[in-house]
Structure formats: structure tokens, C-alpha cells
Amino acid sequence: MLDARLVTKSHPDHRTVIQLSEQVAIGGSNVIIIGGPCTVESAEQMEQVASQLSVAPIHALRGGVYKPRTSPYSFQGMGVDGLRILAEARSRYGMPVVTEVMSIAQIAPVVAYADMLQIGSRNMQNFELLKALGQAGKPILLKRGLSATIEEFVMAAEYIMAHGNPNVVLCERGIRSFDTYTRNVLDLGAVVALRQLTHLPVIVDPSHATGKRELIADLARAAVACGADGLIIECHPEPDQSVSDARQALSLEAMVSLVQSLEPIARAIGRTLSKDSVADSKQLVMA
Template sequence: MKDAKLTLKANPHHQSVVSITPTVAVGADDLLIVGGPCTVENLGQMTTVAQCLVPHGIQALRGGVYKPRTSPYSFQGSGDAGLDILAQIRCHHRVPVVTEVMAIHQIESMLDRVDMLQVGSRNMQNFDLLKALGEIEKPVLLKRGLAATLEEFVMAAEYIVSHGNPGIVLCERGIRSFDNYTRNVLDLGAVVALKQITHLPVIVDPSHAAGKRELVPALAKAAIAAGADGLIVECHPVPDQSISDARQALSLDDMVALVEQLRPIAAAVGRRIPAATTHGAALAA
């Protein structure tokens, strides 16, 4: 990784902290827990999610409005209407929201309505998109490509940072394997390596790695034990009725239970999950 100049650690103690809002950050002692559905379906759904999760220590909500689907005939997301829903949720419930950006032309419409832009696995090497995200002041959640090496992953982050945006959070979400029992293979070795190679925060998506909800809690616990700076987990009010990725979504009750189960693991590795509602202050403009 000799060409990476801005994302590599300058010394063993070099660790960046990325602020999502003035009161929510990732990379320090507090772990970041992001929860929510794969897809924003309607305001009622997202209101239920916020009312259930925010009081229990989940610091940010996720929800897709533009969906990269394998089949062109699958639901592609609610688009601009979904962004309006996210904007209402972040305002009324005073919680930051994260959503995926797929194209340069979508960026401008997101800037005033979401707090973090996610680059999905399929777009990890969409270099024009990465350059454009380097020119904004919003933090970016960069997911590892489904067959990307660590060098390719780090260099994708380098594209964003080198164009002016240092607020990058890396996300290990599983890589493709010959075994189809799980959706992907969660590479916890990559989490450990990335924490040694780069100063950027590293979080884990156990939902896309597992593809099966019953595997998610154990993988989430292992990720925190391995040194991840946080998690992004799919959950839904009625998982089996989710428009997309229903099989891997936790129920909201199970999501809340998972957070409580993570607290002693976080403490054991010198981290903590903030107490409920400690983050509900002013959001970034």
C-alpha cells in the first residue's frame, strides 16, 4: 500500500474520530451502533423504528432509498420520497440517519436530509463517485467490495480523502466465497488488519455477511471483540414483511436485546456503548 498516503497510520496510536453530528461520532471509546431497515418503505415504518431503537442506545438509523438490486425487476427504492421520510425522522426524533448513494447526481439532494452517505459494496470502485464524495463535507461510510482486497479497499478510501473529505468510515460486510450457506463470509481478520494499517474507523455489517438473522447476533459480538468501532445492523418492525433482505433482518426487540448483550463485551475490550438517549442533541445543519 505504498501509494496510500493519507489513510495509513502515521504511528501505532494514530486513530481518527469521524463526527456524524456534534454529539455522535465513531472511532473513539464509544462504539457506534446503527440500526434500521434495508429499505425505507413509509413514514409509519420509520417512525416505529425510531421510537423503538432511539431510546435504547442506537445512535443512528439506516434506511435505503436507492437500492442496487441484482435484478432490474426488483424494488429499486423509494427515491426522493424516501429522503423526505428520513429528513422527517432525523428532525422529529433527533437522530442521525445513514443512506446509500449510488450516483453523483443523487449527492446534492441528500446533503440537507441525511447525516452520512453510504457507498455500497458494488460501488466501492466507482472512482468518479468517490471523487465527488471527496468534495463534500458529509461523512462517508465506505463498504468493502464483495471481492476486494484490503489494498483495493484502502485505496478506494484514499480516493475520497485525497479529494478533500477526511470523514471516512470503513465497513467490512463480508466477501464472496465458494460456500453458499451464509450470504458472504465475514472477514474479521480484515477488521483486525485494517485497524493496524489505517487510522480510519472500521465498523462491521453482520447482516449482509450472514444473510440469516439467527447468525447476526453472534457475528456482531465477535466483531466488537475483534476491535471493530461499531456495527450497522438491519432490523425491521415485521422482518418477514420487509420489502428487501427480509431473511437477514432482526426484529426491533431482538435489535434492542443485542445492544444490551454487547455492553459487557464492549467493556471487556475497553469500549462502551453510550447509555440511551445521550446523543439526542442538536444535529448538524
Template sequence: MIVVMKPNASEEQIQKVAQRIESYGLKVHFSRGTEVTILGVIGDDRIINRDQLVHMEGVDKLIPVLKPYKLASREFHPENTVFEINGIQVGGERIVVIAGPCAVESREQILEAAQRVKEAGAHMLRGGAYKPRTSPYSFQGLGEEGLRFLKEASELTGLPVVTEVMDIQTLPLVAEYADILQIGARNMQNFPLLHAVGESQKPVLLKRGMSSTLEELLMSAEYILTHGNHRVILCERGIRTFENFTRNTLDINAAPALKMLSHLPVFIDPSHGTGRWELVEPVSRAAVAAGADGLIIEVHPRPDQALSDGAQSLTPERFSALMQNLAPVAQAVGRSL
């Protein structure tokens, strides 16, 4: 349930309503808009005496929330969530582009990649220090050494770092180096990990599971939001279908659908979504046109030598061309790069 206050409701009236809700053992989430304040009731609100609540001073109306995800719902938070990471606004007018290699392979490789994507206009740097791989014989990442290389690249270029955290045990270490914690598709429903990243209060980029519905993605985001960590980015990275020409099937519907259902920023990963570098640029343009707030793109100085995901990685030159070609699309939908 949400409580919509009247436009002229005083702060004292708002606080009295919140105290009444909390007296039932429930929690309150405040959403303060330009016109009205909305109080989201978190918990089993069936115990509330609604007749008393609706007649309290300053209350306009009570609206039931039927969706199982409350904090992630646009009903709870009608306006888009916009937040800053190292001075970069996420969820606002600018399309945020995260770029870099799938995995940190060496100091030289990540420093070169970081400099090249920075020159092309990227806003943040991606790179995996810990890599979840289908085969146990595939490259698993450099671990803490990779995190140190990422930090050095960040300090050199000024780009904030986005890197994946795979488990609770390595979370404190990864959080020391990362500006954004990425939860990969395989961990989207790792609920203990979701609780832990929520408690960390670090920004989180939450990727959709390969066979997960949009509602399941939003319910996973809810785990993070319940800890008061509201800097959550939803990321569509392709789902598993019968199609085998592409690595996954990018659900372009996810961008406008998630924006309809939720107030959280929505990013698209065209690299994992297609698995083919030739498709990354056209799908990136489609994602921006569909309303995505950002992109996460794999860029490697030498994709033919990459230890992981070389087939879907752009060269720095191709990434630079993509950024130039994205600009008019962003402008056409009232956004910028």
C-alpha cells in the first residue's frame, strides 16, 4: 500500500502518518516528488486500520500495491531514480556507456583498454577480475591482482570501475577496489549475495538471469533495496532461447518494459546479448532508441588474442566509431552521450 499525501501537507503531518504506520511494526519508504510526498508501506499492511489512516490530516488517498516488488515498483516511486557515481549521473539525461574487456588479462592490457575507451568517450571502465566460466578449464581471472590493475587504470583515466563480485567471501575485497559491484546473470538469484551487496551500500549493476522473467529480475533488485541501498541499475544481457545464431537473444522489450514497471535505471549489454561484435553497434543504437539509460560494451585492444569473449569484443577503433554513430540516435530521443 502507498499513502499519497496532499500537495499542501506539512512535514509535521507527513511524520505523524509515518509514525502511525510504524506503530504497526511496519517500515516506511519516503518518495518526495515536486508536487506530493508518497509514503510506501513495507510489510504486511493488512493489519493497518485504513479508515483511521485515510482520515489523518494531510492524507489524500490510500492506493493498494499489487505487485510483489514494492521498493522497485514505479507505484512506490513514480519519478525516475537518478544518482551519481564519482560525479557521473546515472538514470538522467545522459546515456552512460561502460566499456572495457571481458577479463583483466594483464596490467598492460587493461591500461591500454582503459585509455582507449576513455579517448572514445566512455564514462566508466569494465573488466572482470573474477570470472564465472562454464568450463573449469577456462581462464578464471587474475583475482586480487586484477583488481589492483583495474584500480590503477581507474586512477590513470578517472573512469569509475565496474567489476563482478561472485560470492560473499570475496565481496569485501572487491568492494575496496570497485565503484560499482556487478551481479552477473548466474548470480541474479543468489539471495545471500544480494543481501550482502545491499548491506554494502555500494552501487550495484544487476544483470538479468539467462532464463529469468522481468518480474524475477525486479524481485532480485528488491533484496538489495530492502537494505536502503537505492543505487541499483537493472541490466538486460540477453536471455536463452532456441536461437543459436547469436549467443543469447537480447530482449529489447526489456528497456521500455522495465522503465514502465520500475523507477530504476536500465542498462543494456549488447555484447553478451548478441555474442557477435558485428551486431553490437546496431543493437546499441536500438537500445538507446528503446529508452535504455546506459550500455555496457566489451572492448579489447586485440580481440583475436582475448582469453575470453573475443568474438563479441570490439576493437578500440570500432568502439570509437560506435560512440560517434550513437550520438545522433541519443539526440533523436532527447538524450546525449
């Protein structure tokens, strides 16, 4: 039996709703969409992204400023300058921002500028980092490790919560397998299992799961249908020109079209994507 005292449900209806801003909460009746480029490249890029996404039912912006790259010679991100660009986009368009931290030293600057701190799959079991995030004071988006079991994933969340931070969102982003056709294998069964096992919100990243933009829309719709509380999807003004993960980036137009196609699916399972309907606006704390 899992020794996940804080993450597991205390009763079948135990659900937690986590606030990103006054208008945006993950885990309630709204399916939350987070969109943006893999990497913040310039102020002009993020202005274009935010201006187009803000008029669609897209609730939050993503953009990497500290990038974990396989090659040390690849672009590593803009750092604090990128954080300032994200903060400016949030100020102009009212969209909370999500960005990744890779080390304890990066926590303080990211907390100063961002609304949610993302822990990438490579750091899911970086236990000292997880402990430090327990004191971060901001919501955490925890991505499943490349080959992590559900138990290992849940216990990583337990580390953050056991050190003082109850605001954790789980993200299924695909796991490695023998098949090389897709970048990873999206485990929607894990989404259902995590929602049964834990009270935490669960979102899905179909971009990293597939690595191919033409597969993203159908898997995004399947994720909403199986109960995911949200999606995080990469998009770019000029996808093929993205400095990282170009193959999996949607155009901004394709991103807006995809999100519009999700509304009927959300309604069919009793949820919504509307920005005007932010139910359960306060975090639920249930015994």
C-alpha cells in the first residue's frame, strides 16, 4: 500500500481545486488549457502568442526560460530576461504563467515572476528539489518521469506536500516504450487511475507524449473525454522556426481551433472551457 498520506483521497468525493490566479483554478468544473511555446525566444514572440491565445478559451501561458536540453550546445533559455517577458505578457493579457525550474537556485527568481512552477520529467525524482518546492509558496506542476510508475509519480508529489506545499498538479506527459513512432506513449489509463487514487488535479501534455503535431488534437480530445482537468500544449507563431521541439509545436491558429473543438466534449462530461465560468474558485480542503 502507498504511504502517500497527503496525496491519496480520504473519501471518494475528495477533490482539491488549486488557484493560479483570481480567475483561473485547476480541478474544478473548468477544463483548464495552458498554451504557449516550448521556449521564450523574444518579447515580440510572447506578445504575439498572448494576444492571439487570450481571445480564445485558453486560460494560462507556458514558456520555458530554463531549458533542460539533451545537448549542452542547444539553446538553454533566456533565464531572468525570459521571466520578465512572461510577466509582462501576464500583466497585459491577464493570463497566469507557467514555467519550469530545474534547480533549487532557480526557485527564487521563478517565484518572483511566475504563477506556477513546472517540474519536468527529468527532475520528478530530484528529491532535494522537491523538498525545496515544499517551501516555494506557489502551485507546482509535476510532470511524470520518463519511465516512472504511477506509485513513483504519486510519491514524488508526496515529497512536495510533506514539506509544506499542498498545491500540486499532476501532469501525464507520456512514458518511454519500445515503439519509436511517437516520442513517448501517452498513458490515459494513468489519468483515470490518478483521479481515482488522488485528490489532486491531473492534466495531460499531448505535445511531449506524441512529438508530432498532427497527433496532438485527437489525443487532447481523448484526454478531456477521460476526465483530465486540463491540458498543456505547445504552440508557436511559426512552429517550424521554434528553437526547440519544433516538430511538436502547433501554429497559433491550430491551437485556437483545437481548443474550440474541445468544448462539446467538455460539456458531454459535465464540464466547460469557458473563461467566464470559473467554478470552485477557492481551494477545497476536505478531511
